[in-house]
Amino acid sequence: MKNLVGACIFGQSGGPTSVINASAAGVFIEALAQKNITAVYGAANGIKGILDDRLYDIGKEDPAELELLKYTPSSALGSVRYKLKDASVDETDYKRILEIFQKYNVRYFFYNGGNDSMDTCNKISKYLLAKGYECNVIGVPKTIDNDLFGTDHCPGYGSAAKYVATTMMELNLDAKVYDKGQVAVVEIMGRNAGWLTAAAALASYKGLGPDLIYLPELPFDPEKFLVQVKEVMDANKGKCIVAVSEGIKTASGVYVAEALGKAEMAKDNFGHAQLGGLAAKLADLVGRTYGVKVRGIEFSLMQRCGAHLASKTDVEEAFRAGQEAVRAAVNGETDKMVVFKRDMSSGSYKCVYELMDVAQAANTEKKIPREWITEDGVGLKHEFVDYALPLIQGDCKAPLEDGLPRFAKLKKVLVK
Amino acid sequence: MKNLVGACIFGQSGGPTSVINASAAGVFIEALAQKNITAVYGAANGIKGILDDRLYDIGKEDPAELELLKYTPSSALGSVRYKLKDASVDETDYKRILEIFQKYNVRYFFYNGGNDSMDTCNKISKYLLAKGYECNVIGVPKTIDNDLFGTDHCPGYGSAAKYVATTMMELNLDAKVYDKGQVAVVEIMGRNAGWLTAAAALASYKGLGPDLIYLPELPFDPEKFLVQVKEVMDANKGKCIVAVSEGIKTASGVYVAEALGKAEMAKDNFGHAQLGGLAAKLADLVGRTYGVKVRGIEFSLMQRCGAHLASKTDVEEAFRAGQEAVRAAVNGETDKMVVFKRDMSSGSYKCVYELMDVAQAANTEKKIPREWITEDGVGLKHEFVDYALPLIQGDCKAPLEDGLPRFAKLKKVLVK
Numbered sequence: 001m002k003n004l005v006g007a008c009i010f011g012q013s014g015g016p017t018s019v020i021n022a023s024a025a026g027v028f029i030e031a032l033a034q035k036n037i038t039a040v041y042g043a044a045n046g047i048k049g050i051l052d053d054r055l056y057d058i059g060k061e062d063p064a065e066l067e068l069l070k071y072t073p074s075s076a077l078g079s080v081r082y083k084l085k086d087a088s089v090d091e092t093d094y095k096r097i098l099e100i101f102q103k104y105n106v107r108y109f110f111y112n113g114g115n116d117s118m119d120t121c122n123k124i125s126k127y128l129l130a131k132g133y134e135c136n137v138i139g140v141p142k143t144i145d146n147d148l149f150g151t152d153h154c155p156g157y158g159s160a161a162k163y164v165a166t167t168m169m170e171l172n173l174d175a176k177v178y179d180k181g182q183v184a185v186v187e188i189m190g191r192n193a194g195w196l197t198a199a200a201a202l203a204s205y206k207g208l209g210p211d212l213i214y215l216p217e218l219p220f221d222p223e224k225f226l227v228q229v230k231e232v233m234d235a236n237k238g239k240c241i242v243a244v245s246e247g248i249k250t251a252s253g254v255y256v257a258e259a260l261g262k263a264e265m266a267k268d269n270f271g272h273a274q275l276g277g278l279a280a281k282l283a284d285l286v287g288r289t290y291g292v293k294v295r296g297i298e299f300s301l302m303q304r305c306g307a308h309l310a311s312k313t314d315v316e317e318a319f320r321a322g323q324e325a326v327r328a329a330v331n332g333e334t335d336k337m338v339v340f341k342r343d344m345s346s347g348s349y350k351c352v353y354e355l356m357d358v359a360q361a362a363n364t365e366k367k368i369p370r371e372w373i374t375e376d377g378v379g380l381k382h383e384f385v386d387y388a389l390p391l392i393q394g395d396c397k398a399p400l401e402d403g404l405p406r407f408a409k410l411k412k413v414l415v416k
Numbered sequence: 417m418k419n420l421v422g423a424c425i426f427g428q429s430g431g432p433t434s435v436i437n438a439s440a441a442g443v444f445i446e447a448l449a450q451k452n453i454t455a456v457y458g459a460a461n462g463i464k465g466i467l468d469d470r471l472y473d474i475g476k477e478d479p480a481e482l483e484l485l486k487y488t489p490s491s492a493l494g495s496v497r498y499k500l501k502d503a504s505v506d507e508t509d510y511k512r513i514l515e516i517f518q519k520y521n522v523r524y525f526f527y528n529g530g531n532d533s534m535d536t537c538n539k540i541s542k543y544l545l546a547k548g549y550e551c552n553v554i555g556v557p558k559t560i561d562n563d564l565f566g567t568d569h570c571p572g573y574g575s576a577a578k579y580v581a582t583t584m585m586e587l588n589l590d591a592k593v594y595d596k597g598q599v600a601v602v603e604i605m606g607r608n609a610g611w612l613t614a615a616a617a618l619a620s621y622k623g624l625g626p627d628l629i630y631l632p633e634l635p636f637d638p639e640k641f642l643v644q645v646k647e648v649m650d651a652n653k654g655k656c657i658v659a660v661s662e663g664i665k666t667a668s669g670v671y672v673a674e675a676l677g678k679a680e681m682a683k684d685n686f687g688h689a690q691l692g693g694l695a696a697k698l699a700d701l702v703g704r705t706y707g708v709k710v711r712g713i714e715f716s717l718m719q720r721c722g723a724h725l726a727s728k729t730d731v732e733e734a735f736r737a738g739q740e741a742v743r744a745a746v747n748g749e750t751d752k753m754v755v756f757k758r759d760m761s762s763g764s765y766k767c768v769y770e771l772m773d774v775a776q777a778a779n780t781e782k783k784i785p786r787e788w789i790t791e792d793g794v795g796l797k798h799e800f801v802d803y804a805l806p807l808i809q810g811d812c813k814a815p816l817e818d819g820l821p822r823f824a825k826l827k828k829v830l831v832k
């Protein structure tokens with residue numbers, strides 16, 4: 001652990017969130033204030049920007065715009081889904097990264113993302129350590145999926161959960177407005193972990209949530225689903241609202257969207273299936289089976305970029321995660337990821353910032369404990385509500401200009 | 417025009433909006449304060465509640481909850497889509513309505529809705545006039561479609577437009593985040609008039625809107641669409657965002673969703689085709705043609721119930737529309753609908769409240785003038801921006817409780 005002097009690079013990776021730029025603001029504002037950091041660079045499209053030598057000079061940005069990043073959704077520097085091969089298999093990318101780091105005397109590297117991005121961060125960290133190139137590497141967590149191991153929760157989750165819970169309340173009022181029955185199926189993101197779909201239970205806690213919640217933690221049985229929908233319809237004048245995770249699978253491990261007839265599923269660069277269209281398929285299944293009016297609804301990209309509905313707690317924690325990463329690196333820490341610990345010792349929620357080995361965060365998924373899910377598998381217990389509620393507190397959004405959000409406008413001056 | 421003494425009934429009809437309950441609050445609060453109005457009733461599910469003798473006693477509600485109606489989306493009393501036959505064809509429903517009005521000595525009737533609902537309002541008004549039953553009938557406009565004739569704009573439009581414009585800005589940042597090309601097609605409500613889809617142009621005005629906007633005012637040519645998308649992709653590194661109205665039709669008058677292969681389209685009780693699924697179909701068309709990554713997005717019900725993103729201007733005007741209806745009726749007006757006029761004489765936007773014959777509003781659709789649409793047909797001119805921008809100003813939403821909206825909770829005490 002050494003106190004290094006040199007430039008820093010920050011990169012954003014994976015699916016954007018409402019607050020990933022809040023972490024960027026935290027890194028940038030803190031890094032610009034640190035004497036040992038001689039220059040602050042943002043990588044265009046994450047690791048790709050380093051490989052392509054496309055770095056933005058953050059020192060040239062207007063401080064007021066960096067402040068607005070806190071309220072600006074998506075990845076201001078551009079994101080990427082690029083999987084680094086193991087250095088033992090192909091060293092090409094690593095050599096190039098080292099070359100760029102040497103070219104700009106980069107001694108601090110911060111990478112913001114989820115599981116896959118922490119895998120990238122870990123590989124680079126280990127390579128630099130193996131080569132003896134002194135550079136402090138710290139991962140900054142991010143994912144609306146909330147599935148990163150070792151942290152109480154992830155920046156981005158609280159805002160997406162607030163979007164899901166608030167919108168479910170509004171939809172509940174809308175979908176039940178007519179005197180006739182209707183079944184609405186709402187599809188929510190989350191590939192293998194149901195944290196975001198579970199946030200619909202916060203609306204149920206307020207009496208305005210879905211009647212049934214299907215998580216990817218449990219196998220999905222279409223026959224049982226139809227019976228459960230029918231039970232709700234019979235008890236509620238034909239009305240039923242279902243929240244379903246995009247990633248639910250049958251007992252045999254097949255994605256339900258696939259099992260219901262999607263010819264072939266596209267895959268992204270990490271080999272993950274591109275999901276979606278499930279809500280329409282399940283709604284159609286109910287409609288055909290019971291001859292009732294149905295509607296399939298997808299929260300689509302809105303749930304991850306709805307910054308107008310961001311959680312203040314989430315924005316502040318995401319900013320702080322970026323700050324803490326810089327402070328830790330400047331204090332000589334490396335090969336770590338910032339993690340959140342929940343401190344309830346005062347009787348109320350407090351977030352404490354710690355560090356964990358980045359290798360532990362890489363590629364490990366955290367799922368909802370079975371004991372937080374109701375026996376029947378279609379609801380969440382109070383343990384989940386107690387867990388999630390502190391994360392969605394407070395409002396925090398961009399100032400209005402002409403009634404519309406004034407998002408950050410970066411100059412993005414490329415370093416020559 | 418007589419000053420009548422008796423009860424009033426208020427009903428909500430058609431698709432709900434973010435502010436239809438703000439108009440309810442305006443009617444209720446004003447009616448409860450009027451001496452000539454002896455009782456204030458809310459019809460459960462609009463005209464159906466009158467036919468079924470299901471009326472809620474609004475006098476039994478907590479005034480604080482009536483106040484919260486301003487910020488509560490959807491129709492608190494329940495809505496309905498029920499078409500009254502012409503009295504000359506079948507008088508059954510009219511006789512029943514008259515019977516209920518006599519039973520409760522109803523001398524004021526307020527009906528809140530769009531074209532179809534104003535048709536209902538008009539028919540009832542004309543029937544009561546013909547029968548010599550003294551009852552002042554006033555329609556309160558409402559529709560996110562903004563297509564009512566004779567009014568500058570409609571309550572509900574401003575909030576839905578603010579949802580569309582804000583969300584398009586957020587989506588623009590998200591959909592363009594990767595270094596690879598992607599075409600996103602966003603489907604927006606609006607059966608025959610493109611006002612709401614056009615609101616996407618407000619995001620474009622801020623530099624973060626769709627590249628192409630397709631309105632139902634102009635025929636849609638799939639071949640031309642593909643060429644226009646390609647042009648944008650070529651100019652923008654493969655990235656393109658399209659906003660499309662659910663109601664676009666081909667030159668031969670066929671709904672595009674239908675033309676692209678929807679086997680059979682369901683129809684609602686008014687014979688209108690139930691639209692939706694168009695975004696996925698158009699995205700698929702682009703994907704198959706050019707082999708690029710695509711995403712279809714529907715704003716679905718969220719655009720009409722997203723009260724957390726309501727326009728303060730819209731909420732205030734919707735409330736006032738309800739108030740003005742009551743004041744007009746108490747002053748002896750009948751057979752009218754409240755309309756908004758735009759007063760720009762001071763140099764800035766001001767809404768003025770007037771009355772129009774309800775027959776004029778019924779079943780007439782107002783569309784976007786051709787001269788407000790760009791020559792190429794895929795954008796809006798500054799005339800539209802100037803028109804729409806004042807309608808989305810200001811924020812106004814329910815107070816937070818546990819980080820979630822505290823919507824109105826009505827007791828809904830049925831009148832015996």
